[in-house]
Amino acid sequence: MQILGILAFVVALLISVMIHEFGHYLTAKHYGMKVSEFFLGFGKRIFSRQRGETEFGIKAIPAGGYCRIEGMTPRDSMPEGEESRAFYRASSGRKLVVLGAGSFLHFVIGYVLLFTLFAAVGTTQVLPIIGEVIKGSAAQSAGMQVGDEITSINGKKITDWYNDVHTIRNSHGKELSFEIMRDGQKLIITATPRLETVDGQKRYLLGIINEAGVRRSGIFTSFKNAGIVTKDFLVESVKSLAKLPSKIPALWGQTVNGQTRDANGLVGVVGVARVSGQAIGSGDLSVMERLATFILIIASLNIFVGLFNLLPILPLDGGHMAVAIIDEIRAFAARLRGRPRPAAIDVTVLTPITMVVFVILAALTVLLLVADIVNPVVLNL
Numbered sequence: 584m585q586i587l588g589i590l591a592f593v594v595a596l597l598i599s600v601m602i603h604e605f606g607h608y609l610t611a612k613h614y615g616m617k618v619s620e621f622f623l624g625f626g627k628r629i630f631s632r633q634r635g636e637t638e639f640g641i642k643a644i645p646a647g648g649y650c651r652i653e654g655m656t657p658r659d660s661m662p663e664g665e666e667s668r669a670f671y672r673a674s675s676g677r678k679l680v681v682l683g684a685g686s687f688l689h690f691v692i693g694y695v696l697l698f699t700l701f702a703a704v705g706t707t708q709v710l711p712i713i714g715e716v717i718k719g720s721a722a723q724s725a726g727m728q729v730g731d732e733i734t735s736i737n738g739k740k741i742t743d744w745y746n747d748v749h750t751i752r753n754s755h756g757k758e759l760s761f762e763i764m765r766d767g768q769k770l771i772i773t774a775t776p777r778l779e780t781v782d783g784q785k786r787y788l789l790g791i792i793n794e795a796g797v798r799r800s801g802i803f804t805s806f807k808n809a810g811i812v813t814k815d816f817l818v819e820s821v822k823s824l825a826k827l828p829s830k831i832p833a834l835w836g837q838t839v840n841g842q843t844r845d846a847n848g849l850v851g852v853v854g855v856a857r858v859s860g861q862a863i864g865s866g867d868l869s870v871m872e873r874l875a876t877f878i879l880i881i882a883s884l885n886i887f888v889g890l891f892n893l894l895p896i897l898p899l900d901g902g903h904m905a906v907a908i909i910d911e912i913r914a915f916a917a918r919l920r921g922r923p924r925p926a927a928i929d930v931t932v933l934t935p936i937t938m939v940v941f942v943i944l945a946a947l948t949v950l951l952l953v954a955d956i957v958n959p960v961v962l963n964l
Contacts, residue, residue, distance in 0.1 A: 586860065587860075589856045603689060604649060605650075607685050610681045615668055618637050618650060618652055619651050619652075620638050621649075690813070693885040697882050699878065702799060707797055709794075713732075719790075721774045721775055727774070734764055736750045736759055736762075738762075754787050756776065758773050776788055812882075820887045831947070838950060844954070844958050852955075855884060910928055
């Protein structure tokens with residue numbers, strides 16, 4: 584089962600990468616740019632088919648994919664008569680759209696997965712079903728029983744126990760009317776919550792412990808909740824990226840010295856795949872809970888990757904976007920001075936900087952790979 588989870592993660596990751604590249608492909612074609620190749624994987628060509636001017640296919644190493652847009656720099660040669668279709672000749676606005684399309688679709692994938700989670704799979708929620716009645720409590724005195732489902736309080740229908748329970752909390756000791764379903768029959772029970780001390784705080788309590796289970800949300804609630812969680816993931820991703828440099832020393836110690844791996848620390852692709860396998864293979868979770876956990880992992884990963892790809896450093900898309908923005912700033916400054924638009928920045932000039940960043944990212948990737956193998960993160964599922 585754990586192997587199935589790892590394979591599912593690999594497939595989901597490859598699909599996400601190809602959707603990212605498809606974003607570049609669609610926007611580039613929309614603006615008339617020449618796209619010559621669209622491949623899944625790298626290395627030796629296994630299969631390909633020509634469709635129009637673009638060659639689609641699969642290569643031997645399934646470690647991602649790419650979309651080849653011709654004329655990325657002024658030094659790239661273009662077929663005669665198609666010079667105007669070079670990427671570098673496009674306006675800065677069009678460049679930004681093409682470059683940002685990949686990350687945008689990562690965010691869309693994350694949101695759609697979260698919407699699917701809430702609307703189709705369901706999330707673990709506190710249910711309005713009584714799992715235990717506390718001895719001597721107001722609930723016991725009122726005659727409530729294990730298995731009773733509370734459908735309304737004071738005539739207000741229960742839609743979300745997490746929020747509806749505040750009616751009890753804010754009762755101030757006044758009698759409440761509960762509509763209850765018991766063995767298919769509707770009952771009306773009145774009970775007066777009692778003031779109790781819980782964790783040092785005084786609250787009005789009924790004296791029941793609710794069951795928890797997986798439940799789906801309505802369409803509109805799912806739209807809203809997916810947006811809220813997407814926002815939360817974005818905020819957490821920003822925080823993680825800001826803390827990334829400070830976590831590298833700890834990762835080194837966990838890798839080389841065998842220190843306990845921090846579950847909230849840096850994790851590579853192998854580590855996330857292993858965690859996905861643990862989630863799918865966990866015997867302590869129901870099938871729907873396993874699926875929900877897997878969807879959360881893939882959704883959060885897409886949102887993080889989308890944001891990471893927007894970092895203003897080459898060779899990431901964000902680095903190319905930063906160059907396009909600087910080009911436009913230079914053009915604006917030239918207009919103010921009554922001068923012609925300067926030539927676009929040739930990113931090949933920045934190759935030394937790109938290589939330094941590439942080496943740093945490659946070194947971090949290798950460190951994460953070793954850490955995920957010799958000292959993997961283990962979830963308590």
